[in-house]
Amino acid sequence: MILLISLAFLFALPADTFGAPTNVAPVSGQAISLLRRNQSPRDVTQWGALAKRQRDNLIAKYGGTTTRKRSTGYNLIVDQQYDSSYYGSLAIGTPAVSFDVKLDTGSSDLWLASSSCGTSCGSVSTYNPSSSSTFQNLSTPFTIQYDSGSADGYVAQDTVQMAGFSVASQGFAVVDAVSQALLASPVSGFLGLAWQSLASSGQMPLWQILASSNAWDSALFAVQLTRYKNDSTAQILEPGGVFNMGYTNSSLYTGSIDYIDIPGTPSYWYIPLISMTVQGNSISIDSGTTAVIDTGTTNIGGPASSVQAIYAQIPGSQPATGEWEGYYSFPCSTTVNVELSFGGATWSISPVDFAFTQTSSTVCIGAFFETTTGTGSPSWVIGDTFLKNVYSVFRYNPPSVGFANLSSTAIAENGAAGTVPSATFGAISAAVTNTSDAPRGHTLNTSLSTLLFLALSAVLLL
Ligand SMILES: *[C@@H]1O[C@H](CO)[C@@H](O)[C@H](O)[C@H]1NC(C)=O
Numbered sequence: 001m002i003l004l005i006s007l008a009f010l011f012a013l014p015a016d017t018f019g020a021p022t023n024v025a026p027v028s029g030q031a032i033s034l035l036r037r038n039q040s041p042r043d044v045t046q047w048g049a050l051a052k053r054q055r056d057n058l059i060a061k062y063g064g065t066t067t068r069k070r071s072t073g074y075n076l077i078v079d080q081q082y083d084s085s086y087y088g089s090l091a092i093g094t095p096a097v098s099f100d101v102k103l104d105t106g107s108s109d110l111w112l113a114s115s116s117c118g119t120s121c122g123s124v125s126t127y128n129p130s131s132s133s134t135f136q137n138l139s140t141p142f143t144i145q146y147d148s149g150s151a152d153g154y155v156a157q158d159t160v161q162m163a164g165f166s167v168a169s170q171g172f173a174v175v176d177a178v179s180q181a182l183l184a185s186p187v188s189g190f191l192g193l194a195w196q197s198l199a200s201s202g203q204m205p206l207w208q209i210l211a212s213s214n215a216w217d218s219a220l221f222a223v224q225l226t227r228y229k230n231d232s233t234a235q236i237l238e239p240g241g242v243f244n245m246g247y248t249n250s251s252l253y254t255g256s257i258d259y260i261d262i263p264g265t266p267s268y269w270y271i272p273l274i275s276m277t278v279q280g281n282s283i284s285i286d287s288g289t290t291a292v293i294d295t296g297t298t299n300i301g302g303p304a305s306s307v308q309a310i311y312a313q314i315p316g317s318q319p320a321t322g323e324w325e326g327y328y329s330f331p332c333s334t335t336v337n338v339e340l341s342f343g344g345a346t347w348s349i350s351p352v353d354f355a356f357t358q359t360s361s362t363v364c365i366g367a368f369f370e371t372t373t374g375t376g377s378p379s380w381v382i383g384d385t386f387l388k389n390v391y392s393v394f395r396y397n398p399p400s401v402g403f404a405n406l407s408s409t410a411i412a413e414n415g416a417a418g419t420v421p422s423a424t425f426g427a428i429s430a431a432v433t434n435t436s437d438a439p440r441g442h443t444l445n446t447s448l449s450t451l452l453f454l455a456l457s458a459v460l461l462l
């Protein structure tokens, strides 16, 4: 979700827009080793494995021989409320407790609702600092303002695990208050997947620690998002695709990945927006226009003049009113084809995704809405409306965003009844310690102190 941009309707979708739920059948191959959301202390074997890997990492880092250094992992995503939002899961603390978190490439903070958050956090599962032996309070205030609400609390560190990776002393925020309905159960917080420079907490994001510390085979992550909005049997929660960490899964895309570099200092994942056509006709895009690629935004926001030009290509469309201000209505009988280019290949948006929702049997609301961003910020926000149509790759170095066509395997997962993944975290395949901001908040400078800290951790775990 984009910081400080107006998008009021994320959770305003009527739950019954797309039809009544029915039973779904389990699909095989969806499960990875699962631990449910309650307290999940690891057994001795797991601790031993962790200790061994920490030793291996240590040896690798300081020049010895090692069996394994880099790795990959994946987390199954959940599609919440007919493509409105997509979440994954991670585990935090010692003993580790898992939580569902919104996967948001449009922001950079990890935060979780805390056990001291009152009614504003609703009934979601909460993080209890006093139950974690590895919790460290950095005691600095945290506040983040999104397009659709804000969250407040304080900055802390703890061990975070995701998809088989473990980061000791991961900076994150413990949230005591959320201003609006930012959290739709079962989501307990956000996992910001953009760059550290955008982090309200100042902390380096989990993905960036893993990428920069060479924990990953390839310093990138990738996302495939499913489409359920046009499945009349869809439930509130459906399988949402996958979050690949440290690799791309060639079963999920065809052809090559078309990478576009970020044209400046990375903050958001932003790339040039070069051209756009609607029903085959070009929409004028100012040169120098950039777009944020944002898994945390449902739709696509752009400058008013461009959005007007888009709907000018659709006979019978008009500005929508009331709570839909900024959006446009159009006749549902019109099949709208939009194509975008960021400088390389041209990508299409399915007409199904363009038709965001329906307000009557004949009136549809388009997914493109008018928005204004801050001076110097990218003027477009490209959300899930587009991202459901491609396999998206977010690369650390050079900083770039890549897209590829979805494979038939990936497309077959759209609207395919399946089992919703539970909050999960895998066995630890790589452990990373954020050494420059280790416990107690001071900087460990020399390699020696780093070495001692890591060695101590390994010994304590044995
Ligand atoms: C962490 O520090 C903040 C700011 O001093 C404080 O409000 C909060 O209660 C502390 N949390 C815990 C669990 O000690």
Ligand SMILES: *[C@@H]1O[C@H](CO)[C@@H](O)[C@H](O)[C@H]1NC(C)=O
Pocket (backbone or CB within 6 Å): 230, 231, 232, 350, 351, 352, 415
């Ligand atoms: C949903 O839309 C996609 C893309 O156009 C299409 O392939 C699929 O068949 C549709 N599913 C249903 C249930 O209409």
Ligand SMILES: *[C@@H]1O[C@H](CO)[C@@H](O)[C@H](O)[C@H]1NC(C)=O
Pocket (backbone or CB within 6 Å): 029, 074, 249, 250, 251, 252, 409
């Ligand atoms: C790649 O994707 C396919 C299709 O979803 C899946 O069966 C396979 O397990 C995935 N492989 C990895 C390594 O993620």
Ligand SMILES: *[C@@H]1O[C@H](CO)[C@@H](O)[C@H](O)[C@H]1NC(C)=O
Pocket (backbone or CB within 6 Å): 254, 255, 256, 258, 345, 346, 404, 405
């Ligand atoms: C993606 O698929 C479309 C439709 O099949 C095709 O026209 C286009 O060339 C493909 N793009 C790339 C980059 O492979």
Ligand SMILES: *[C@@H]1O[C@H](CO)[C@@H](O)[C@H](O)[C@H]1NC(C)=O
Pocket (backbone or CB within 6 Å): 445, 446
């Ligand atoms: C850390 O210590 C090393 C060697 O003692 C020194 O060369 C380096 O400049 C120090 N770095 C910082 C950031 O203080």
Ligand SMILES: CC(=O)N[C@H]1CO[C@H](CO)[C@@H](O)[C@@H]1O
Pocket (backbone or CB within 6 Å): 171, 202, 203, 204, 205, 208, 209, 212, 213, 433, 434, 435, 436, 437
């Ligand atoms: C090695 C590493 O990832 N260091 C980071 C630890 O966390 C601090 C604060 O977020 C970052 O500034 C460091 O770069």
